[in-house]
Amino acid sequence: MRIGILTAGGDCPGLNAAIRGIGKTAILQYGMEVYGISSGFLGLINNEYVRLDEATLSGILTVGGTILGTSREKPFNKNELPNPNEVNKPKLIKKHYDEMGFDCLVCAGGNGTQKTAALLSESGMNVIGIPKTIDNDVWGTDITFGFDSAVNIATEAIDRLHTTANSHKRIMVIEVMGHNAGWIALYSGIAGGGDVILIPEIEYDEKIICDYLVQRAYKKKNSSIVVIAEGIRVDSKKKRAGTYIAKMINEKTGIETRETILGYVQRGGSPSPMDRVLATQYGAYAAELIAQKKFGVMVAMKNNKITDVSLNDVGGKTRTVDPEHSLILQARSMETCFGDGK
Numbered sequence: 001m002r003i004g005i006l007t008a009g010g011d012c013p014g015l016n017a018a019i020r021g022i023g024k025t026a027i028l029q030y031g032m033e034v035y036g037i038s039s040g041f042l043g044l045i046n047n048e049y050v051r052l053d054e055a056t057l058s059g060i061l062t063v064g065g066t067i068l069g070t071s072r073e074k075p076f077n078k079n080e081l082p083n084p085n086e087v088n089k090p091k092l093i094k095k096h097y098d099e100m101g102f103d104c105l106v107c108a109g110g111n112g113t114q115k116t117a118a119l120l121s122e123s124g125m126n127v128i129g130i131p132k133t134i135d136n137d138v139w140g141t142d143i144t145f146g147f148d149s150a151v152n153i154a155t156e157a158i159d160r161l162h163t164t165a166n167s168h169k170r171i172m173v174i175e176v177m178g179h180n181a182g183w184i185a186l187y188s189g190i191a192g193g194g195d196v197i198l199i200p201e202i203e204y205d206e207k208i209i210c211d212y213l214v215q216r217a218y219k220k221k222n223s224s225i226v227v228i229a230e231g232i233r234v235d236s237k238k239k240r241a242g243t244y245i246a247k248m249i250n251e252k253t254g255i256e257t258r259e260t261i262l263g264y265v266q267r268g269g270s271p272s273p274m275d276r277v278l279a280t281q282y283g284a285y286a287a288e289l290i291a292q293k294k295f296g297v298m299v300a301m302k303n304n305k306i307t308d309v310s311l312n313d314v315g316g317k318t319r320t321v322d323p324e325h326s327l328i329l330q331a332r333s334m335e336t337c338f339g340d341g342k
């Protein structure tokens, strides 16, 4: 069998571990031919591939990013205005897939990538998805690889903010990534001992946050840490959430407040051991599915068991944080503030 692997959407630590897991299992267990497709779905449109073998797969387990490159190309998206020389991208992809003689296409990506994978599957291609993103917001799986590495990076940053906040008796606000979900903020906020954690899934009230922080000051707490997800609602869209919240707290409480927008470091560097294991497991399982000719599915983790779910059930859906999540309930019992006064 001949398979093509692509990595699409935002990059993250663990992608190369997944590529290695698929490739080594496919080559060594099943004698398959493995190709890497450049820059996500763009590589299928532009016919850009590299042959992967044991040599190219060696030494990439611990390397961040993706050796194949990625893009946010969405081949099924239509331009608003009909463009006379617009190519039919899905048709071109199917043509190149057939010309390459692929028996299967493996797509590592987030919810947008899985939506494209589901549409390509519907158009008659053999497709398998692997859930990847630091946001951990892919429907149908309990966890995506990339998430643990991002939580490690964000937690280390919060640990560092504690010392400078204490030295200056300041409130430090840190904005973490996560797109429209609050998973990174929730986990790194708990791991880093955040006093206030704001996530898009819980509506916050500015007065409640400020009253809570002022109460901490009265209790002679030296400093406070506020962890916020980039996707929270902010009244003034002109600023980043972290900048807006820090300015609001500073003005309303009179306590010196500074912000850190953590940004792309959360997507960089070598994968955590957990992500190396998870990505390897997902990759190897995808190769097994190909050997079984089980297509049209996404690899998933459900209740600590690796399984697969239909691409049609997951494509394009976002898995957000349940406000009744056990971590939130436990944190509330320790008086962590989620901005809603509960």
Ligand code: F6P
Binding pocket: 010, 072, 110, 133, 134, 135, 177, 178, 179, 230, 267
């Ligand atoms: O999906 C991963 C992610 O890092 C999100 O957390 C973030 O909002 C987005 O990508 C940033 O997109 P881009 O890499 O296109 O700037």
